[in-house]
Amino acid sequence: MSRVARAAKYASLVLASVIVLLPLVVLLFASFKTHEEYSRTGSLTPPENWFNFDNFVTAWTAGDMFRGFLNTTLILVVSLAGTVAVGTLAAYAISRFVFPFKRLILGLFLVAALVPGVTTQVATYQIVKSMGLVNTPWSAIVLFMGTDIISIYIFIQFMQSIPPSLDQAAMIDGASRFTIYRRVILPLMKPAIATVVIIKGIAVYNEFYIPFLYMRSPDLNVISTALFKFKGPYGAQWETIAACTMIVIIPTVVIFLLLQRFIYNGITAGATK
Amino acid sequence: MTSQLVEVRPAVTAGRRRRRPKFKHYPWLYVAPALILLLTFTYVPVGNMLFYSFHKWDGLDVTMDPVGFGNYVKVFTDERYWRVFLISLYYFAASFAQIAIALYFAVVLSFETRFRNLFKGILFFPYLLNGVAVGFVFLYLFQPDGTLDTVLRLVGLGEHTKLWLGDPDVANLSLAGTSVWRFTGLNFVLFLGAIQSIPGEIYEAAEIDGANRWHQFWHIIAPGIRRIISLSFILAISGSLSVFEIPFIMTSGANGTRTFVIQAYETAFQFRQIGLASAMAVVLLLLVLLVTWIQRRVLPDEEVNLS
Numbered sequence: 001m002s003r004v005a006r007a008a009k010y011a012s013l014v015l016a017s018v019i020v021l022l023p024l025v026v027l028l029f030a031s032f033k034t035h036e037e038y039s040r041t042g043s044l045t046p047p048e049n050w051f052n053f054d055n056f057v058t059a060w061t062a063g064d065m066f067r068g069f070l071n072t073t074l075i076l077v078v079s080l081a082g083t084v085a086v087g088t089l090a091a092y093a094i095s096r097f098v099f100p101f102k103r104l105i106l107g108l109f110l111v112a113a114l115v116p117g118v119t120t121q122v123a124t125y126q127i128v129k130s131m132g133l134v135n136t137p138w139s140a141i142v143l144f145m146g147t148d149i150i151s152i153y154i155f156i157q158f159m160q161s162i163p164p165s166l167d168q169a170a171m172i173d174g175a176s177r178f179t180i181y182r183r184v185i186l187p188l189m190k191p192a193i194a195t196v197v198i199i200k201g202i203a204v205y206n207e208f209y210i211p212f213l214y215m216r217s218p219d220l221n222v223i224s225t226a227l228f229k230f231k232g233p234y235g236a237q238w239e240t241i242a243a244c245t246m247i248v249i250i251p252t253v254v255i256f257l258l259l260q261r262f263i264y265n266g267i268t269a270g271a272t273k
Numbered sequence: 274m275t276s277q278l279v280e281v282r283p284a285v286t287a288g289r290r291r292r293r294p295k296f297k298h299y300p301w302l303y304v305a306p307a308l309i310l311l312l313t314f315t316y317v318p319v320g321n322m323l324f325y326s327f328h329k330w331d332g333l334d335v336t337m338d339p340v341g342f343g344n345y346v347k348v349f350t351d352e353r354y355w356r357v358f359l360i361s362l363y364y365f366a367a368s369f370a371q372i373a374i375a376l377y378f379a380v381v382l383s384f385e386t387r388f389r390n391l392f393k394g395i396l397f398f399p400y401l402l403n404g405v406a407v408g409f410v411f412l413y414l415f416q417p418d419g420t421l422d423t424v425l426r427l428v429g430l431g432e433h434t435k436l437w438l439g440d441p442d443v444a445n446l447s448l449a450g451t452s453v454w455r456f457t458g459l460n461f462v463l464f465l466g467a468i469q470s471i472p473g474e475i476y477e478a479a480e481i482d483g484a485n486r487w488h489q490f491w492h493i494i495a496p497g498i499r500r501i502i503s504l505s506f507i508l509a510i511s512g513s514l515s516v517f518e519i520p521f522i523m524t525s526g527a528n529g530t531r532t533f534v535i536q537a538y539e540t541a542f543q544f545r546q547i548g549l550a551s552a553m554a555v556v557l558l559l560l561v562l563l564v565t566w567i568q569r570r571v572l573p574d575e576e577v578n579l580s
Contacts, residue, residue, distance in 0.1 A: 043420040093303035123318035146310035268466040
């Protein structure tokens with residue numbers, strides 16, 4: 001590669017990195033500034049004191065972020081466990097049993113994957129309401145479990161790569177179908193489960209519309225809705241909003257740095273299905 | 274729900290005849306939870322939505338007034354409702370930029386590059402961020418005399434500063450730009466993955482034959498990732514029709530940035546016109562299904578093989 005081309009390549013990469021990082025970095029600057037400092041200095045000026053955590057404390061208490069993280073974690077854990085259980089069971093039946101209407105069921109899952117969730121909320125809301133789940137964490141949990149077709153795909157595809165001879169061997173040893181699922185299939189499914197947990201986990205952590213619509217009570221704030229509440233009353237205090245935004249972003253940064261490889265693989269597997 | 278379960282029963286007995294008696298009822302038990310969730314939260318809503326769309330209903334009243342196609346007529350004739358479709362065009366145009374940028378960086382980083390993983394991580398990272406956080410990051414960036422204005426002045430483009438979110442002529446461009454910032458990373462990682470799944474020997478063979486980078490791109494990389502690129506365009510169409518989070522969080526649909534989903538949300542949950550909102554949702558759903566159907570015709574799917 002010529003010198004010019006190489007320079008252009010690195011210049012474009014650096015420029016793109018600046019465009020990605022600058023909006024985040026200036027907000028990080030703002031989150032460490034005092035109110036007086038914020039109004040006095042430009043947004044590109046770093047904070048005078050990098051250990052000024054006052055805004056973080058204000059944001060954490062005013063936004064009741066502890067509750068937000070608690071609710072998010074609760075919903076995350078329950079809906080992930082549910083998705084994995086429901087999805088692997090269905091995938092087990094579909095890939096290992098012959099039964100009537102199997103193709104029809106597969107077709108139902110396939111078509112449902114095309115229905116964008118935002119379009120049906122008008123009607124879904126009435127159903128969730130009639131079940132009495134509005135303003136409970138269960139609304140988000142059942143919706144996260146019930147609208148997830150991608151994970152069933154991932155499970156089915158992965159299960160097809162597990163040789164059926166393993167099932168048969170266990171069956172000869174007298175294992176019941178459920179024991180085979182529990183003891184043979186499920187442990188072998190770990191990579192697929194990891195993929196689903198990662199892509200679904202990120203989606204649930206970031207979800208805004210469902211908690212915003214179904215969990216209006218302040219006790220039920222998840223991190224997205226807790227952060228969103230800063231928009232009105234704190235409009236003039238950007239340093240507090242900045243700190244709260246950082247509180248929401250930091251866990252994502254940590255998870256990304258720790259699980260990079262799995263995240264890339266999970267995203268690729270999930271999106272191309 | 275009960276009606277579906279009743280219908281299912283005869284199938285169980287049919288299965289009983291064919292399979293060894295010991296495992297007769299199992300498959301249905303395993304599929305039931307997923308199927309019940311699927312029917313309750315996807316198919317029943319779609320059915321109800323169709324039903325609501327032919328009625329005038331506030332969501333609370335026990336009676337609904339049938340209005341025939343009245344709601345649909347309103348969606349297509351009342352400017353407030355069909356105009357929001359046009360806003361999708363901004364996001365659709367932006368997705369071309371997004372795919373082009375993603376493709377450029379995927380190709381660049383598929384060759385030997387210093388700090389490759391660092392650049393890959395930086396480019397991909399925004400996709401993982403919380404939508405509300407992204408909204409706030411860009412609200413801050415676009416503030417009058419905020420970061421963007423400061424940077425423009427710094428590089429001598431001071432006269433181009435605008436009310437990025439306040440001026441209806443630019444607001445949609447700013448929001449579409451935010452959406453590009455947020456989603457380019459996804460396309461980029463998908464393209465990169467597709468490029469890297471092309472076996473390395475092919476490049477080596479090409480290099481021996483004297484192919485330069487451009488030839489390699491055009492004859493090896495491009496055919497290898499054609500499918501994922503077409504898929505990205507299809508997703509871009511349905512994605513730009515159903516934009517919600519970014520404009521809702523950043524401008525609440527003010528200054529001419531109201532999208533179709535924001536309009537449907539307000540119609541349903543603020544003005545309690547469930548019938549009209551359902552008609553909007555049905556139109557959107559049909560559009561998305563149409564686009565997907567065209568995709569299946571144009572681009573036969575070789576990967577989905579589940580039976």
